[in-house]
Amino acid sequence: MTLLEELKNAIINVEPKKAEETTHLLLNQGVGAADILNQALIPGMDEVGRLFKEGEYYVPEVLVAAKAMNATLNLIEPLLIQGDVPRRGKIVIGTVEGDLHDIGKNLVSMMWKGAGYTIVDLGVDVTPERFVEAVRQEKPDYLAISALLTSTMLHIPAVIQALQAAGLRDDVKVLVGGAPLSQPFANEIGADGYAADATDAVSLVRRIDLEETGT
Amino acid sequence: MMFRRADREPDFENLRLVLQKKAPPRAVLFEFLIGEHKEKKLTGAEYRTDTEFDRVVTTIKAFDSGGYDFAPIIVRGLSFERKTHFVSHAQTKSLNEGSVIVDRRSFENYTWPEIANCDFSIITEAAAYLHPKAKLIPFSHDGILENVIGIVGYERLCLMLYEDKTLVSEIFAEVGKRILSYFQACLPYPEVGAVILNDDWGFNTHTLISPRDLRQHVFPWYKRIVAMAHDYGKCAILHSCGKYDAILEDIFDMGFDARHSYEDGITPVEKAYDALKGRLAVLGGIDVGFLARESAEAVYERSTRMLRRAAALGGYALGSGNSVPDYIPDENYLAMLQAAFDWEKQEGGRV
Numbered sequence: 112m113t114l115l116e117e118l119k120n121a122i123i124n125v126e127p128k129k130a131e132e133t134t135h136l137l138l139n140q141g142v143g144a145a146d147i148l149n150q151a152l153i154p155g156m157d158e159v160g161r162l163f164k165e166g167e168y169y170v171p172e173v174l175v176a177a178k179a180m181n182a183t184l185n186l187i188e189p190l191l192i193q194g195d196v197p198r199r200g201k202i203v204i205g206t207v208e209g210d211l212h213d214i215g216k217n218l219v220s221m222m223w224k225g226a227g228y229t230i231v232d233l234g235v236d237v238t239p240e241r242f243v244e245a246v247r248q249e250k251p252d253y254l255a256i257s258a259l260l261t262s263t264m265l266h267i268p269a270v271i272q273a274l275q276a277a278g279l280r281d282d283v284k285v286l287v288g289g290a291p292l293s294q295p296f297a298n299e300i301g302a303d304g305y306a307a308d309a310t311d312a313v314s315l316v317r318r319i320d321l322e323e324t325g326t
Numbered sequence: 327m328m329f330r331r332a333d334r335e336p337d338f339e340n341l342r343l344v345l346q347k348k349a350p351p352r353a354v355l356f357e358f359l360i361g362e363h364k365e366k367k368l369t370g371a372e373y374r375t376d377t378e379f380d381r382v383v384t385t386i387k388a389f390d391s392g393g394y395d396f397a398p399i400i401v402r403g404l405s406f407e408r409k410t411h412f413v414s415h416a417q418t419k420s421l422n423e424g425s426v427i428v429d430r431r432s433f434e435n436y437t438w439p440e441i442a443n444c445d446f447s448i449i450t451e452a453a454a455y456l457h458p459k460a461k462l463i464p465f466s467h468d469g470i471l472e473n474v475i476g477i478v479g480y481e482r483l484c485l486m487l488y489e490d491k492t493l494v495s496e497i498f499a500e501v502g503k504r505i506l507s508y509f510q511a512c513l514p515y516p517e518v519g520a521v522i523l524n525d526d527w528g529f530n531t532h533t534l535i536s537p538r539d540l541r542q543h544v545f546p547w548y549k550r551i552v553a554m555a556h557d558y559g560k561c562a563i564l565h566s567c568g569k570y571d572a573i574l575e576d577i578f579d580m581g582f583d584a585r586h587s588y589e590d591g592i593t594p595v596e597k598a599y600d601a602l603k604g605r606l607a608v609l610g611g612i613d614v615g616f617l618a619r620e621s622a623e624a625v626y627e628r629s630t631r632m633l634r635r636a637a638a639l640g641g642y643a644l645g646s647g648n649s650v651p652d653y654i655p656d657e658n659y660l661a662m663l664q665a666a667f668d669w670e671k672q673e674g675g676r677v
Binding site: 163168169170171215217290291293307308 | 481536614615619651
């Protein structure tokens with residue numbers, strides 16, 4: 112087994128310490144940060160996502176796998192920036208105003224991060240104004256909005272309206288998710304995408320990326 | 327004020343038949359929690375909330391008025407200290423807010439609530455306001471997993487399950503034995519007809535922690551509480567949100583008589599009833615989102631269809647999928663109650 116495979120397995124087998132040690136070994140051997148990202152980290156987290164989707168893994172397993180992923184990312188991120196390695200897109204994420212729910216949002220963020228995307232997490236109870244401001248400043252490819260309740264999901268359209276009013280709606284793809292949401296609701300409010308869970312969220316942005324840019 | 331017909335009197339025997347997976351002589355209603363505004367609607371001028379006892383009595387009167395054969399009750403005092411950031415306009419809370427216990431040291435310094443703080447005499451005092459044939463159904467201030475998440479924080483608990491298994495076991499044991507003592511104290515009261523063991527174990531796609539961890543840390547406590555309830559000749563109702571397929575056999579194994587909490591996004595109650603009938607009574611199930619968004623006519627029709635589906639085999643009580651928060655339009659909630667009342671007149675009433 113190669114060291115890259117060992118790192119991938121350390122992520123899949125939820126072993127943060129081993130992931131960190133193996134990353135050090137890889138860097139000492141001169142393996143490039145881009146190879147570590149593309150050949151170990153992203154496929155490792157993809158497998159974790161698959162196991163979660165299949166019901167083999169639960170949130171604790173995904174969180175500890177994400178901890179292993181972060182141990183690697185912390186070591187290679189400066190090298191990725193230095194080497195100007197192209198990253199996937201940028202995603203601004205937050206839970207809608209009036210809603211303090213963050214587990215699903217955090218899980219989706221971790222899976223996107225594991226898939227190579229840059230995440231800007233606005234936290235919970237985010238007003239439409241803060242979402243708009245973040246889109247203006249961060250210029251993300253995606254804006255992801257989460258809600259837990261039937262009542263709080265009704266605040267999501269206000270964010271889309273605020274983006275329209277600010278003239279930013281066409282600059283960003285709006286993605287929505289959360290327990291009470293559905294594809295028909297996403298269609299109804301004019302969102303660009305809906306994901307039922309964290310694994311679907313990764314598939315969704317990859318599909319849109321492919322449609323938009325062919326990559 | 328009374329929303330039900332005067333001659334449709336509460337009788338816990340109807341709910342007992344449902345919990346025994348049998349068909350009662352008339353439609354039976356079940357609800358775990360009803361919003362304050364709804365209680366006001368059901369009690370009218372009798373609505374009082376000045377004291378804790380007023381609140382208990384108001385709930386009893388609201389459930390009587392709504393046509394239920396019981397009233398839920400909580401005995402205060404067993405509340406696990408946690409950090410809560412109050413946000414006045416927020417409608418939800420974060421499962422990550424707790425983090426009072428972060429390591430062994432904070433575990434050893436934690437002040438655990440004592441069962442002696444609970445005054446169970448409120449059960450007898452409150453029962454004076456119950457219809458003579460109705461019973462009380464106690465529930466606790468959150469369940470075992472919910473309380474552990476409350477004091478540790480969800481994401482911290484997830485990590486702790488991998489990083490300090492011994493500490494995790496000890497935290498669950500401290501919470502579990504207190505919840506067990508709580509129900510042990512409630513069950514002997516003759517006014518208590520059943521218990522609601524309320525503990526959210528999942529979300530829409532998974533359980534919150536793996537079935538393996540639930541089996542190790544949570545389920546053994548509930549198995550003991552259910553057995554205790556049965557020793558008193560009383561039924562145990564599980565109120566637990568989230569996807570439950572992976573732990574269904576465990577729910578049977580723990581001996582629960584009934585399960586409450588169904589969501590259309592997980593398993594619609596119609597499908598759940600077909601899968602569970604005969605093995606577990608199904609309580610409620612009209613999806614909260616459906617109740618909030620659809621018309622009163624649609625609520626009435628779905629409720630009637632559900633009563634019809636369960637008419638032959640029984641083991642079903644009509645109600646919401648989870649609770650009746652105040653954002654559900656009054657007319658929709660009342661349409662669900664009306665469906666139960668009309669069912670008796672129109673279809674002979676065997677449910």
